Amino acid sequence: MRTSWADAVDGAASGSNSYGVGGASHRPAYVPPHLRNRTPTPERMAAPSTLNNGPLPVNDRLGNSGQNSGSRWAGPRSDYGKQGNNSGRGGGWGNRGGSWGGRELEANPFGNEDVEEIVSDQESSGINFDAYEDIPVETSGVNVPPPVNTFAEIDLGEALNLNIRRCKYVKPTPVQRYTIPISLVGRDLMACAQTGSGKTAAFCFPIISGIMRGQAVQRPHGFRTVFPLALILSPTRELSCQIHMETKKFAYQTGVKVVVVYGGAPINQQLRELERGVDILVATPGRLVDLLERAKVSLQMIRYLALDEADRMLDMGFEPQIRKIVEQTDMPPPGGRQTMLFSATFPREIQRLASDFLSNYIFLTVGRVGSSTDLIVQRVEFVQETDKRSHLMDLLHAQKDNGSGRQPLTLVFVETKKGADSLEYWLCGNGFPATTIHGDRTQPERELALRSFKSGKTPILVATDVAARGLDIPHVSHVVNFDLPNDIDDYVHRIGRTGRAGKTGLATAFFNENNMSLAKPLADLMQEANQEVPQWLTRYASWGAYGGKNRRSGGRFGSRDFRKENSFNRPASGGGSMDYYGGGGAYGGAYAGAGAPSAWD
Numbered sequence: 260m261r262t263s264w265a266d267a268v269d270g271a272a273s274g275s276n277s278y279g280v281g282g283a284s285h286r287p288a289y290v291p292p293h294l295r296n297r298t299p300t301p302e303r304m305a306a307p308s309t310l311n312n313g314p315l316p317v318n319d320r321l322g323n324s325g326q327n328s329g330s331r332w333a334g335p336r337s338d339y340g341k342q343g344n345n346s347g348r349g350g351g352w353g354n355r356g357g358s359w360g361g362r363e364l365e366a367n368p369f370g371n372e373d374v375e376e377i378v379s380d381q382e383s384s385g386i387n388f389d390a391y392e393d394i395p396v397e398t399s400g401v402n403v404p405p406p407v408n409t410f411a412e413i414d415l416g417e418a419l420n421l422n423i424r425r426c427k428y429v430k431p432t433p434v435q436r437y438t439i440p441i442s443l444v445g446r447d448l449m450a451c452a453q454t455g456s457g458k459t460a461a462f463c464f465p466i467i468s469g470i471m472r473g474q475a476v477q478r479p480h481g482f483r484t485v486f487p488l489a490l491i492l493s494p495t496r497e498l499s500c501q502i503h504m505e506t507k508k509f510a511y512q513t514g515v516k517v518v519v520v521y522g523g524a525p526i527n528q529q530l531r532e533l534e535r536g537v538d539i540l541v542a543t544p545g546r547l548v549d550l551l552e553r554a555k556v557s558l559q560m561i562r563y564l565a566l567d568e569a570d571r572m573l574d575m576g577f578e579p580q581i582r583k584i585v586e587q588t589d590m591p592p593p594g595g596r597q598t599m600l601f602s603a604t605f606p607r608e609i610q611r612l613a614s615d616f617l618s619n620y621i622f623l624t625v626g627r628v629g630s631s632t633d634l635i636v637q638r639v640e641f642v643q644e645t646d647k648r649s650h651l652m653d654l655l656h657a658q659k660d661n662g663s664g665r666q667p668l669t670l671v672f673v674e675t676k677k678g679a680d681s682l683e684y685w686l687c688g689n690g691f692p693a694t695t696i697h698g699d700r701t702q703p704e705r706e707l708a709l710r711s712f713k714s715g716k717t718p719i720l721v722a723t724d725v726a727a728r729g730l731d732i733p734h735v736s737h738v739v740n741f742d743l744p745n746d747i748d749d750y751v752h753r754i755g756r757t758g759r760a761g762k763t764g765l766a767t768a769f770f771n772e773n774n775m776s777l778a779k780p781l782a783d784l785m786q787e788a789n790q791e792v793p794q795w796l797t798r799y800a801s802w803g804a805y806g807g808k809n810r811r812s813g814g815r816f817g818s819r820d821f822r823k824e825n826s827f828n829r830p831a832s833g834g835g836s837m838d839y840y841g842g843g844g845a846y847g848g849a850y851a852g853a854g855a856p857s858a859w860d
């Protein structure tokens with residue numbers, strides 16, 4: 260197994276944290292790649308769902324109180340969904356999530372912190388809501404329910420409301436204001452909203468609330484087959500783990516049981532988790548197909564289907580697997596389930612494909628990255644291939660000098676896996692602790708790399724597009740597009756790893772003649788975001804005609820409802836609405852090209 264510099268740091272530090280960020284004095288010696296192969300430590304072979312870098316969840320409430328999972332804050336949902344149980348163990352296969360008949364202790368996903376304290380500390384939410392004040396919002400479709408302004412206006416259920424407070428979410432973000440009421444009335448939804456604007460909660464809250472309140476369902480008997488009620492699909496293992504962690508927080512002590520399955524991790528362990536009961540299944544498509552083929556999972560009882568990064572899930576790479584899961588299994592058809600598709604970008608061609616999965620849906624679009632909030636400062640510099648490394652070095656040195664001498668968390672995107680390894684090696688050799696994440700690394704290595712980056716042990720993460728979407732890593736202050744992607748939508752997702760949840764961030768792109776096809780969409784995007792566009796880029800942009808892929812037609816929105824553009828299924832009079840959240844105006848255009856995905860593991 261290949262071991263990276265990050266792993267070496269982890270091992271050398273032995274948990275003593277001797278190498279703080281930028282702390283040169285205790286820095287372990289650089290370990291060249293040819294000496295890095297060593298027997299994996301138990302930590303490196305960590306079990307799934309270890310992507311959070313906080314303390315291991317402990318059950319500090321239930322264990323001490325002697326209470327069962329009926330919590331001291333709110334009771335679990337009623338036992339509506341007992342499934343057939345062939346285990347003879349008093350739980351298992353499809354028992355309702357949560358309590359194992361009151362005997363299973365539910366780990367506290369909020370860590371060791373005193374939950375009472377968390378609840379009372381409502382002002383400390385890191386999100387900067389002022390940044391969202393004038394974000395334009397557009398909805399279309401028939402009978403769109405009105406948005407809400409507060410969580411209190413929506414009846415999500417007491418236990419879920421308490422978890423929202425524990426998460427320190429004081430008020431809903433724009434995408435949550437609009438999508439939660441839509442989902443609660445059972446409507447299908449295609450939602451396009453900025454990176455880092457809270458889409459995960461937007462689809463999780465209605466699902467958890469719906470399951471909590473759902474009518475008692477008799478789930479079928481199946482020999483070691485489980486029958487989840489909700490399925491959340493996402494394109495990468497890390498993102499699935501992150502969604503799982505988030506969903507577990509939201510579902511804490513609601514009685515709703517959440518399980519994650521993804522490739523690269525031992526399937527037996529995931530099977531054991533499933534057998535203990537599952538209401539919400541979070542999955543990557545490949546592993547789910549495997550489990551469906553082994554008849555370990557049935558989708559017959561699915562009431563909710565959510566696709567995160569839906570445009571990615573429906574592009575050429577994933578579409579066959581998604582169709583297999585959604586159209587060629589026992590999952591109820593559109594109309595028989597509620598389907599929610601979310602992304603920060605929604606090319607028109609993908610919308611067209613996605614409409615196969617939806618029934619009488621509402622389309623929602625919330626202003627795009629930096630469109631009105633200018634949360635991300637975008638810079639583009641002309642750098643020849645041969646100069647990229649020294650240029651990166653200059654940026655990293657400048658960053659260090661500007662601040663406390665500590666290296667801020669910097670995410671560097673490159674085109675290829677080999678390129679990632681080679682840049683990591685070079686950075687480490689030049690005194691910059693770096694690690695990598697890409698598809699040639701084993702899953703434990705990927706997870707370790709992410710933890711090492713999040714903790715600041717290796718404050719530079721060199722990544723392929725596998726890290727471009729969805730990952731919510733606090734305090735990433737700089738995203739460097741060392742190699743620009745071919746598709747402007749990928750650029751949008753990549754820079755969205757910084758400037759999250761209302762915070763500010765910096766994105767620097769290295770541009771040269773190899774990126775000509777991106778000149779115009781990039782210049783337009785930057786202009787709309789009130790960024791300084793270099794004259795040379797404007798010149799290149801005026802030379803380049805739009806290729807189909809990066810053609811744009813949506814302006815400040817990540818995309819617009821393709822049904823409107825095509826006069827397809829035009830909403831009945833009064834059905835659709837244009838709504839500007841606190842101001843803004845109507846803007847034409849968005850990305851319209853379907854486009855091939857750029858390099859992906």
Ligand SMILES: Nc1ncnc2c1ncn2[C@@H]1O[C@H](COP(=O)(O)OP(=O)(O)OP(=O)(O)O)[C@@H](O)[C@H]1O
Nearest residue numbers: 386428430431432454455456457458459729731760
């Ligand atoms: N109402 C809220 N109040 C405070 N923080 C919130 C709220 N909703 C979400 N957040 C926080 O905002 C951050 C970004 O949320 P999330 O990861 O869901 O964004 P996203 O829209 O899915 O981004 P991406 O498009 O990159 O996947 C998370 O840390 C989340 O906990």
